[in-house]
Amino acid sequence: MYGWGGKVIYVDLTREKVVVQPLSETEAKMYLGGRGLNSYRLFKMVKPGIDPLSPENVLCLANGVLAGTALSMTSRTEISSLSPLSGILGDGNAGGDFSAILKHAGYDQIVITGRASKPKYIWIEDDTVEIRDAGDLWGLKVGEMVDTLRDIHGDDIAVAGIGPAGEHLVRFATTMIDKYHSGARGTGAVWGSKNLKAIAVRGTRGVEIADPEAFFKLAKEDEEWFKKNEFVKKIYSVIGTHYGLLAWYPGWKYFEKYLGPEELPEGIRPVDLAKYEVGRTQCFSCPVSCKDVYKLPRWNEYGVSSEFESIYALGANNAITDTEAILKMEQMADEYGMDVITLGDTLAMAKFLYEKGIITDTDTGGIPLKWGDAETQIKLIEMIAYREGFGNKLAEGYRNFAKIIGPEALKYSYDVKGLSRGWYHVDFLNGIFTLAHATSTRGADHLRGRSWAYWENDRNMDPELPLKLLEGGLPDYRKDPVGALIVSERACTLTDSIGRCKGSINSWPQAIPLVWKYPLFKGLAKLLTAATGYEFTEEKLVEIADRIYLIEMAFNVRQGIKKKHYAVPFPPEIINTPKIQAEIKRHWEMVDEYLKRRGCDVETAVPKRETLRKLGIEWVADEIENKEFPEWDGPPLWPLDKYPRGR
Amino acid sequence: MAHRYILAVDYEKCTGCHLCELACSIKYYGVVNPYLSRITIITKPEIQASTPVFCLQCNDALCARACPANAIYFDEKTGAWLIDYNKCIGCRECVYACPFGAISLTVKAEPIKCDLCGGDPECVKVCPHGAIFYGPEYEVVRKLKKGKSVGIVYEVLEKGVEVPAGNRVKEAEEAVKTLYRIWEERKKLNI
Numbered sequence: 001m002y003g004w005g006g007k008v009i010y011v012d013l014t015r016e017k018v019v020v021q022p023l024s025e026t027e028a029k030m031y032l033g034g035r036g037l038n039s040y041r042l043f044k045m046v047k048p049g050i051d052p053l054s055p056e057n058v059l060c061l062a063n064g065v066l067a068g069t070a071l072s073m074t075s076r077t078e079i080s081s082l083s084p085l086s087g088i089l090g091d092g093n094a095g096g097d098f099s100a101i102l103k104h105a106g107y108d109q110i111v112i113t114g115r116a117s118k119p120k121y122i123w124i125e126d127d128t129v130e131i132r133d134a135g136d137l138w139g140l141k142v143g144e145m146v147d148t149l150r151d152i153h154g155d156d157i158a159v160a161g162i163g164p165a166g167e168h169l170v171r172f173a174t175t176m177i178d179k180y181h182s183g184a185r186g187t188g189a190v191w192g193s194k195n196l197k198a199i200a201v202r203g204t205r206g207v208e209i210a211d212p213e214a215f216f217k218l219a220k221e222d223e224e225w226f227k228k229n230e231f232v233k234k235i236y237s238v239i240g241t242h243y244g245l246l247a248w249y250p251g252w253k254y255f256e257k258y259l260g261p262e263e264l265p266e267g268i269r270p271v272d273l274a275k276y277e278v279g280r281t282q283c284f285s286c287p288v289s290c291k292d293v294y295k296l297p298r299w300n301e302y303g304v305s306s307e308f309e310s311i312y313a314l315g316a317n318n319a320i321t322d323t324e325a326i327l328k329m330e331q332m333a334d335e336y337g338m339d340v341i342t343l344g345d346t347l348a349m350a351k352f353l354y355e356k357g358i359i360t361d362t363d364t365g366g367i368p369l370k371w372g373d374a375e376t377q378i379k380l381i382e383m384i385a386y387r388e389g390f391g392n393k394l395a396e397g398y399r400n401f402a403k404i405i406g407p408e409a410l411k412y413s414y415d416v417k418g419l420s421r422g423w424y425h426v427d428f429l430n431g432i433f434t435l436a437h438a439t440s441t442r443g444a445d446h447l448r449g450r451s452w453a454y455w456e457n458d459r460n461m462d463p464e465l466p467l468k469l470l471e472g473g474l475p476d477y478r479k480d481p482v483g484a485l486i487v488s489e490r491a492c493t494l495t496d497s498i499g500r501c502k503g504s505i506n507s508w509p510q511a512i513p514l515v516w517k518y519p520l521f522k523g524l525a526k527l528l529t530a531a532t533g534y535e536f537t538e539e540k541l542v543e544i545a546d547r548i549y550l551i552e553m554a555f556n557v558r559q560g561i562k563k564k565h566y567a568v569p570f571p572p573e574i575i576n577t578p579k580i581q582a583e584i585k586r587h588w589e590m591v592d593e594y595l596k597r598r599g600c601d602v603e604t605a606v607p608k609r610e611t612l613r614k615l616g617i618e619w620v621a622d623e624i625e626n627k628e629f630p631e632w633d634g635p636p637l638w639p640l641d642k643y644p645r646g647r
Numbered sequence: 648m649a650h651r652y653i654l655a656v657d658y659e660k661c662t663g664c665h666l667c668e669l670a671c672s673i674k675y676y677g678v679v680n681p682y683l684s685r686i687t688i689i690t691k692p693e694i695q696a697s698t699p700v701f702c703l704q705c706n707d708a709l710c711a712r713a714c715p716a717n718a719i720y721f722d723e724k725t726g727a728w729l730i731d732y733n734k735c736i737g738c739r740e741c742v743y744a745c746p747f748g749a750i751s752l753t754v755k756a757e758p759i760k761c762d763l764c765g766g767d768p769e770c771v772k773v774c775p776h777g778a779i780f781y782g783p784e785y786e787v788v789r790k791l792k793k794g795k796s797v798g799i800v801y802e803v804l805e806k807g808v809e810v811p812a813g814n815r816v817k818e819a820e821e822a823v824k825t826l827y828r829i830w831e832e833r834k835k836l837n838i
Contacts, residue, residue, distance in 0.1 A: 070669040070679050097665075104680060155689065204754075206672065206680020216673055223666075227775050231829065238822040246826060274819035281662050281690075281697075285669060287775030289662045460826070463833050 002210035003065050003532035004028055005106045009129055011122060013194055014055060014114030018129045023108050029534060030616065033108050034064035035091060035496035036548040038080035041111055042089065043551050043620070048558035048629060051636050052084035052186075053169060053193040055115035061102075061160060061175075061199070062110070064499020066531060068103030068207050068284075071219040072226065073501040073510060075099055075283035077160065077183065079175040084193075085186035085342065085397045086418030086443045087635030088556045091496075092175060092183025092339075093447070095283035098158040098201065099499055105203025116195040121161070123153065124201040134197040138167065139647075141335040142176045149200045161198030162188045163337030165385040168644050169193060171397040171635070172342035176334065180291070180304040181283065184339035185419075185442055186397070210533030218527050222513045226287050231461040236505050237280070240290040242270040244308030247460075250316040253371055254345075254352040255414065255571070259316060267321030268311055276327055278302075283501070290504040294327050303331030313344025318351060318377060325374035329381055336385035343384070345420040346398045347377060349412060358408050365389045387645040395643075400634055414569045417561065418634050419443025421569070432481045434583065435590045438566040439485065441552035447502050449489035453477050457507040465516060469508060472519025482593045487520070490545035494524065497548065546598075547615040550607045553600065557624045560632035563605040566591045650783035651726040654761065654768055656699045657791060660778035663690035663697030667770035667779065674769045675759075683753060685761040686770050699779065701770075702749040702761035704728055710760070713744035727763040 001023065010019045031040045038060040050056045060080045067074050077099040083090020102110075105126050116131070119138040123130045137145050142163040149159050158178055166173040166188030173188025191197070209215045226232050235243055244250075245268060249258040259265075266272060276296065280289040281304060291305035310330040320326055333340045353359045354369035361368070367376060367390055383391025394401055398420045402413040414421045416437045421444040436450035451457070454477045455466040470476055475483030495502050495511040508515045514523025521538045528536040568587060570580050595602050599611025609621035668684035676683045686701040708728050711719040718734035719741060721727075730741075741758050742750045750760045761768075763781070771781045780787050 068679060070666070070673055072666065100665075104682075204680070204682040206676075206678045206683060208678050212673065212677045223773075223775070230825070234825045235822045235829075238818050242819075243822070243826060246823065270823055271816055271819045274815040277815040277819075279662075282664055284665050286664050287666065289664075289776070459833050460829050463829075 001025070001028070001532070002208050003069070003528070004033065005063075005103050005108045005207070007107050008109045008111065009107055009124070011110065011112045011129075011131065012114045013112065013116040013120065013131070013196060016116065016120075016131050018131065020129060028065075028108075030544065031548060032065050032494070032497040032528075032544060033067075034062050034076070034078040034499045035080065035093070035493065036544065037062045037109050037497070038078050038091060039089065039548055039552045039555065041109070042080055042082065043555045043623075045111070045113070046082050046555075050082065052082045052087065052090075053189060053638070055113070055194065057082050057190055057193070059112040059187065059190050059194065059196075060109060061112075062108060063099035063103050064497060065528065067499035068100035069209065069219070069531060070216060070285065071500070071513065071527065072223045073283075073286045073288070073504065074499050075285055076496070076499050076501055077102070077177055078496055078499075079160070079183040079187045081185075081187050081190045082559075083185045083187070083418075083442070084169070084189045084635055085171045085400070087632060088417055088559045088561060089442055089552055090185030090187060091442055092185050092187050093496060093502070094175065094177045094181040094183035095286075095501060095503070096158065096177035096181035097284045098160050098177045098181075100284040101158040101203045102201050103203065104206055105201055106205050110199065112194060112196065115193065119195050119197050121149075121196065121198040121200065124199065124203075125153075126203060126205055137161075137197045139164065142337050143179050143335055145198060146179050149198060153200055153202065157200050157202045159198055159200045161337075162191045162196075163335060163385070164647075165189075165336040165338045165395075166192040167197075168385065168387045168395070170338060170384060170387065170395040171400060172339045172346075172395075174337050174339045176337045180334055182334065182337070182339065184341070186339075188337050209531050211530045215527065215530035218514065218523070218530060221517075222523075222527075223287055225509065225516065229461055231457075232288055232505060235460075237289045239270045239274065240280075240292055240305075241308040241503075242273055242292075242306075242311065245270060245311060248308065248312075250308070250312035251348075252316050253319045254317060254348040265321045267323045268315050268326070272323045273306065273311070273327075276324060281305075282504070286501065286504065288504045296324055296328055296331065298324055299328060301328075301331065303327060303334065305334075306330045307340070310340040310344070313341045313348070314377070315344075317344055317348040319371035320374050320377065321372070322374045325378065329374075329378060332378070332381050332385075336381070338381075338385065342397050342420060343381065346394055346401055347380060349398065349402065349409075350394060352412060353402075353405065353409050356412075358412075359405055363390065363393070363405070386647055387643050392640050392643065392645060396637060400637055403634060404637065404640075411572050414571070416440070416444035416568055417442075417556070417565055417632070419445060431583070431586050431590055432477050432485055434568045434587050435481060435594065436485055436488075438568050438587070438591060439489070439594055441549065441556060444568075447492060449485050449492050451506045452488035452491055452508055452511060453481070453484045455508070457505055458509075461505070461507050461509065462516070465508065468516060469520075472515075474520065482590055482597060485594070486597060489549060490542060491520075493545040493548050494521065494541055497544070498524070498528070543615060547617055550598070550612060550615060551617065551620060553598075553605075554607055554612075554620050554624050556632075557606050558629055560629045561605070562631060563591075563595075563603065565632060566605065650785060652763070652766065652782060653704060653726065653784050653787055654701065654763060654771070654779065654781050655787045655791060656701075657778050657780070658698060660776045661688070661697040661699055662776055662778075663688050664775065666773050666775065667699065670769045670773040674764065682751070683759070685751065685759055687748075687751070699770075700747060700749055702728065702745075703747060704761075704763070709744040709746065710741035710750060713740040715740060722762075725763050725766050727761070729762050730758060730760065732757070 080091035440448035
């Protein structure tokens with residue numbers, strides 16, 4: 001097979017068995033790879049109603065069709081599982097070298113089931129796939145683990161794995177790739193529950209391209225644009241996503257307010273962060289160096305990639321402005337393997353509840369939770385990673401944490417389907433923010449369609465780009481928000497499935513290559529045809545994207561997601577104001593319109609048989625039609641003393 | 648005598664994206680495979696050390712001296728040491744002899760090394776950060792002068808390069824200014 005690696009690895013950890021099977025041509029053409037292939041595999045293999053931390057859960061890692069080819073920014077690994085944080089589909093998308101090297105070894109997907117009796121890691125070198133003993137690795141932080149594996153296997157390997165947080169089943173533990181790249185939604189805890197510490201891979205085979213001449217010509221054209229673009233060159237490659245601190249209104253003190261560019265306090269402005277920067281870096285085959293390398297003189301340590309999200313969630317939202325301490329927390333989250341957004345938002349919520357008197361010193365074990373207290377927060381992060389004391393409760397993650405505190409706390413959990421809404425804009429942008437949070441198939445999220453729907457960064461990259469997109473057939477979010485969102489969701493689905501980055505600049509050209517030249521997906525179709533030798537068209541790609549999205553919706557239907565879970569929460573203090581009430585009314589109108597256009601039943605939010613038939617997946621309807629699934633209320637939580645605790 | 652052309656790298660600019668490796672393997676083999684590249688990036692992102700390893704075209708090339716078949720010869724025109732594959736016996740002595748590890752092997756155990764693309768190196772063209780230069784010796788060396796030794800390769804591998812924070816802050820200030828300017832321009836377009 002051209003473009004694809006052509007093989008899938010199945011690992012059964014209970015029986016310690018590895019089976020390598022060829023990737024079926026039909027599956028490849030129907031789901032491309034990456035997120036598409038993962039979501040399909042999970043729907044087939046995960047039985048509804050299981051405990052995400054039980055051996056029955058399935059962990060999938062996949063790279064995407066164009067991963068490891070010379071098309072720039074194709075470095076994303078998609079890690080999917082039934083999420084222990086939200087209890088629905090959970091997938092994280094991470095950069096690094098893993099995806100390309102896995103492709104160069106000849107593989108498109110790794111599917112892991114069961115639970116090993118002792119800690120294990122998987123070693124892949126071209127045709128060799130072995131399950132090895134990880135006794136020495138267990139307990140190591142992410143950096144130490146990667147270094148140890150590099151000592152054993154050489155420095156040209158890529159590593160995916162977990163830190164202590166994953167081992168301790170922290171519900172928002174992440175899969176860490178090559179030390180600094182993290183894929184969220186709690187997949188790290190799934191590794192931990194399977195007693196799997198890491199996957200190390202070396203690939204020396206490379207990728208074969210069906211029509212190299214045509215492909216590289218297109219890829220070069222695509223890259224040239226990024227090399228020349230002023231926004232990429234002078235802003236993103238210099239301050240990376242810190243730019244968002246000025247543009248994206250970070251939340252302050254658990255969303256008490258949203259900070260505009262002029263309100264940013266000293267300590268969390270891009271220039272303050274630059275004081276600690278010693279260099280820049282990026283993922284495999286990416287011309288945008290969006291990640292900073294920073295040094296922490298107080299601790300004499302280094303860290304990589306302090307994103308907007310870490311500064312806002314760990315810093316601003318907790319009212320912390322000590323730059324170096326925020327960077328230290330970010331570095332700790334990487335070392336322990338935790339998602340910074342859920343971590344920061346959970347901590348902020350705890351502080352808020354403490355201030356309100358909903359939790360007291362008895363709950364926290366005597367630790368005072370004060371706004372702006374960096375020192376205590378650093379201690380708390382460590383306690384969460386090892387589930388010590390109050391950390392054990394916080395480790396349940398955002399909504400689950402609120403749930404074990406009680407209904408009074410749950411009112412202040414601003415989540416959709418278990419995932420914190422994070423920051424959202426003060427202006428409601430014609431309802432697209434709330435709608436996008438509600439319809440995302442992994443819970444409230446900004447990378448499932450939202451940013452693209454209203455050209456978040458496109459206007460900065462090339463002010464004429466939105467106009468070109470409108471000419472190319474993109475619905476205008478000001479007139480047709482539902483249509484704009486659906487097209488954006490398609491774009492994000494395709495991007496995740498070809499293995500390209502959505503994060504480094506958040507814009508159409510990067511998500512869908514050659515977009516400025518050919519309307520929407522035509523450029524991508526050309527690239528895919530040249531890479532794989534199969535004929536792809538814009539229409540076919542739209543069909544693929546819808547197929548993947550509806551399979552994901554069907555997966556969540558089986559997990560008990562009903563229409564009422566498309567609701568979007570607001571703070572109880574403002575929910576009864578006319579402005580918010582109008583917003584909510586409009587939201588439900590848009591949800592109906594969305595479900596109708598997606599081909600779902602408007603009353604139940606279940607995909608219709610006839611829609612699924614049109615997409616060639618009628619068998620999915622047999623799984624969800626006329627069946628009763630218990631209503632979703634987060635994942636099943638364990639008694640707190642059942643988790644592994646302490647060092 | 649005409650000036651010799653050399654390939655050189657600014658270690659401080661390389662961020663380790665591997666695009667040069669990919670471009671090199673595409674040019675010579677039509678596939679994407681860093682192991683078939685004549686340039687190899689060794690990265691240590693945590694200390695911002697990305698070190699491209701490639702043939703430095705030594706004056707006294709140990710690979711040529713080590714070759715029992717005399718297959719490695721100097722090409723006056725391009726200034727590169729080349730391998731005559733008709734003579735090469737595949738013994739790999741050159742690989743062991745090179746003190747930099749700049750010679751790789753294909754799966755058929757053929758040694759491969761940088762031949763400067765006959766005077767038009769692909770890696771130079773693809774590098775997004777302008778970290779690789781090709782040109783007359785005097786010009787290239789001039790570009791690299793910054794008060795440090797040019798041959799910092801070992802030092803970089805050991806300790807990494809740190810750019811003084813002052814520069815970074817200035818760059819960040821510039822970036823913020825550019826951002827505000829773009830926003831101003833955008834307002835006029837009203838989208």
